[in-house]
Amino acid sequence: MAVVDPSRAPAAPSGARPAPPLLRVQEVAKSFGATRALRSCSLEVAAGEVHAIVGENGSGKSTLVKLLAGVHLPDAGTIELTATPSPGRRSPRSVQAAGIFTVFQEVLVVGGQSVLQNVWLGSDGLFRRSVSESAQRARASEVLGELLSAPPPLDAPVASLSLSERQACCIARALVRSPRVLILDESTSALDVATRDRLFTVVRRLCASGGAVIFISHRMGEIDELADRITVLRSGESVASFARGEATADELVRQMTGSDHLTAGTERAPAGRGGATSGRILLRTRALRLRPGGRPIDFQLAAGELVGLAGLEGHGQHALLDALRGAGAVAGDVSTGDERLLRSPQDAFAAGIAYVPRDRRDESLFPSLAISENFGVATMGADRRAGLFSRRRSAARLANYVSELAIRLGSPRQPITALSGGNQQKVVVARWLAAHPAVLLLNDPTRGVDLGAKRDLYRLLERLSSEGVGVVMLSTELDELVELMDRVLVFREGSVEAEVPRSELSADGLVRRFFGGGGAQSDAN
Amino acid sequence: MSATLEPPGGTRGATPAGPSALARLMMLQRRFQLFQLLALGLLFLWGATTVTDFATALSIKSMLVSAAFLGLAGAGQTLVVLVGGIDFSVPAFISGGAILISQLCGTYHWSAVAAIAVILGAALLLGAINGYVSDRFQVPSLVVTLGMSSMITGGLLLWTKGAATGAAPAFLATVTSVGTRTFGVGIPPLVVLWAVVAIVLGVTLGRTVPGRRVYQTGANPVAAQFSLVRTRRVWTLTFAASGLLGGILGILVGGYTGSGNTTLGDPYLFEGLAAVIVGGTTFGARGDYWKTVIGALLLTVLTTVLIGKGYSNADQQMIFGLLILLVVAGYGRSPRLRDRI
Numbered sequence: 001m002a003v004v005d006p007s008r009a010p011a012a013p014s015g016a017r018p019a020p021p022l023l024r025v026q027e028v029a030k031s032f033g034a035t036r037a038l039r040s041c042s043l044e045v046a047a048g049e050v051h052a053i054v055g056e057n058g059s060g061k062s063t064l065v066k067l068l069a070g071v072h073l074p075d076a077g078t079i080e081l082t083a084t085p086s087p088g089r090r091s092p093r094s095v096q097a098a099g100i101f102t103v104f105q106e107v108l109v110v111g112g113q114s115v116l117q118n119v120w121l122g123s124d125g126l127f128r129r130s131v132s133e134s135a136q137r138a139r140a141s142e143v144l145g146e147l148l149s150a151p152p153p154l155d156a157p158v159a160s161l162s163l164s165e166r167q168a169c170c171i172a173r174a175l176v177r178s179p180r181v182l183i184l185d186e187s188t189s190a191l192d193v194a195t196r197d198r199l200f201t202v203v204r205r206l207c208a209s210g211g212a213v214i215f216i217s218h219r220m221g222e223i224d225e226l227a228d229r230i231t232v233l234r235s236g237e238s239v240a241s242f243a244r245g246e247a248t249a250d251e252l253v254r255q256m257t258g259s260d261h262l263t264a265g266t267e268r269a270p271a272g273r274g275g276a277t278s279g280r281i282l283l284r285t286r287a288l289r290l291r292p293g294g295r296p297i298d299f300q301l302a303a304g305e306l307v308g309l310a311g312l313e314g315h316g317q318h319a320l321l322d323a324l325r326g327a328g329a330v331a332g333d334v335s336t337g338d339e340r341l342l343r344s345p346q347d348a349f350a351a352g353i354a355y356v357p358r359d360r361r362d363e364s365l366f367p368s369l370a371i372s373e374n375f376g377v378a379t380m381g382a383d384r385r386a387g388l389f390s391r392r393r394s395a396a397r398l399a400n401y402v403s404e405l406a407i408r409l410g411s412p413r414q415p416i417t418a419l420s421g422g423n424q425q426k427v428v429v430a431r432w433l434a435a436h437p438a439v440l441l442l443n444d445p446t447r448g449v450d451l452g453a454k455r456d457l458y459r460l461l462e463r464l465s466s467e468g469v470g471v472v473m474l475s476t477e478l479d480e481l482v483e484l485m486d487r488v489l490v491f492r493e494g495s496v497e498a499e500v501p502r503s504e505l506s507a508d509g510l511v512r513r514f515f516g517g518g519g520a521q522s523d524a525n
Numbered sequence: 526m527s528a529t530l531e532p533p534g535g536t537r538g539a540t541p542a543g544p545s546a547l548a549r550l551m552m553l554q555r556r557f558q559l560f561q562l563l564a565l566g567l568l569f570l571w572g573a574t575t576v577t578d579f580a581t582a583l584s585i586k587s588m589l590v591s592a593a594f595l596g597l598a599g600a601g602q603t604l605v606v607l608v609g610g611i612d613f614s615v616p617a618f619i620s621g622g623a624i625l626i627s628q629l630c631g632t633y634h635w636s637a638v639a640a641i642a643v644i645l646g647a648a649l650l651l652g653a654i655n656g657y658v659s660d661r662f663q664v665p666s667l668v669v670t671l672g673m674s675s676m677i678t679g680g681l682l683l684w685t686k687g688a689a690t691g692a693a694p695a696f697l698a699t700v701t702s703v704g705t706r707t708f709g710v711g712i713p714p715l716v717v718l719w720a721v722v723a724i725v726l727g728v729t730l731g732r733t734v735p736g737r738r739v740y741q742t743g744a745n746p747v748a749a750q751f752s753l754v755r756t757r758r759v760w761t762l763t764f765a766a767s768g769l770l771g772g773i774l775g776i777l778v779g780g781y782t783g784s785g786n787t788t789l790g791d792p793y794l795f796e797g798l799a800a801v802i803v804g805g806t807t808f809g810a811r812g813d814y815w816k817t818v819i820g821a822l823l824l825t826v827l828t829t830v831l832i833g834k835g836y837s838n839a840d841q842q843m844i845f846g847l848l849i850l851l852v853v854a855g856y857g858r859s860p861r862l863r864d865r866i
Contacts, residue, residue, distance in 0.1 A: 357751045366744035368811045377752045380734045388732040
């Protein structure tokens, strides 16, 4: 298996710079009601190039993608696919007919349908197939084989796949149609490292054959690795465009935020720690097995400790979090430091253990309810006055966290859907902070969250740990594992493959362990 | 999540001047049911100016009594729709309440208190079974409540041998009569009872923790579970409340008509649901009981005007159906759905 270091491997440069632009976007603007999502965005995508678009949440990236995909029509400006004449009125159908395919940020699959049906979703008419079934099967297995080392059977229901595999199906949906321009909107955030590396190979080949890829990601490592050109969006405007190597990461961040105050390092000073982690035990597991036949896990979390959980998708890190939040495991038990056994999530919460789930939209948000209620749902007892629930009290409690987490919101009575993804996530984190937990469990909390919001969250975690809160965080971002954690447990096939202390943490070392390799010493082999 | 909707003053920098007139109107509509209230007012005016004796005290009282029956039929349904289900057994609870109160008091000579206690206890229990079963076994509540409805109706037919006998206690006829005064005030007791139910439900849903749990469970059951809401309990209790309200309405309908039969409750299913939907409560935990109250008033005034103009029952049904389609289509237009990709 080819293990490509995801953060630093040099990309094959695609050369040919003066190629004619394949796609030209000129000064497009789009408003939704009173909100100006895009003010003026221009960019040119050349054939053979990976064109990254970066910007904070709310900078207009997703709106731009929806305009390119034909989901929305621009209020002003033009979008031309230069090789073909303008396809009349833009619609998702006409845009796809012109060869532009989009993989959206959300994992959009039809759970009850098979892998094959999901990959070819939307291609068939009501009564007729556009491609024969045998051709569909051949093409689907070819593309899935490129993306996944162990592709699922084509007839398996998509609901049985892991998140990463489902996202791979969404990507395959675009790839089987042989796109001229492929738009990947945060499509890598749900992928495990191996699949992502395979996707990058596919992307490079697509570009080498004259196509182009528009790539959106919050992970600077991926941008570094893949992008030939980077356009920065800020507040709905394209503010800068750099060729590969022209801008440092700091320069990009400065362009994205419009200031450089966020570029100050978040790396924790190792000297300031040490003492804090020698505190009392908050949580421990005894002979915990995450799957039948897995090695038992005896894990202890001390006060003030920040522990990372890492590994390829579905290797047990999620199951450990579930066990720690009281939702059970195959065998063994979980107890608090004072030996209270945790038999249910209710037990765990009563013992001061709060869990921030992974999927914000499906597992955390109440879309029709107000921001303040989304915040207060787990601690409603505190909002009771004379037996009645007081919205005002809930909003007042939320106000305590608005400045600390730098949540940007209008009125707490607005529906939660009025906020951008990063701010929604902050409200969800505040929900659990409001319970004043002794242990905070987080499941990939920075997935799809912009850099500014990430740093706000890192600062918060540091403060919590300095106050003696124990934190266990599953993360798919190597950088945050390396920079933030006191130790990282690497999972493989349902067991803890390795426990890496802070002093030995490195992105390369972690990835090697994901695949069952040893630590730094295996470099010699 | 899409980045298209941003709070004013978000990362985008400059704050927009303010919501447009249309956005403001939509906000008023969401909070105060502007459209429904306007329609109610206009319909009433239309009736008052074109139908003879429409706006007399007696006519208004009888409209209020009709609206109370309708509103009570929509009460349990409102709760159930908010939690994300639907209750097709409401008519069976109504028929059951009416038959039991007549038969137990009239034929078996039970005291009214004992009969009412038995009816309400049974309604609570059977309603709870509805909610528990659909949540525990993940069966759509539509199916479970249809089954329950069939079982209750069958059981009643068996017990009454097909012909319900007896008569409801006389005081129930007084309570539900249009002409009765409440403590000397010229408002029918049924209307006062409806107002009490409305206040209790309104406060419970809006201002108590159990009430908010109904919304949270309905808005996103998975997120509710992760937020330590005991969603099975919420479902069970919500359907129990719906059963209870159905039982209460059954006793009242029994008093109003004097006796019971197994098809007595049937019209209340569609009309109760119509009051909920026309009022503006929708699946996904949007709405409250006040909206259903407005819906019930609106439909009652509409019916009265239509009858006054000589429209037949069939015409009325068609107009009700059209109204539901219009309202549902109106809600389907909310911009959120468009941006959900």
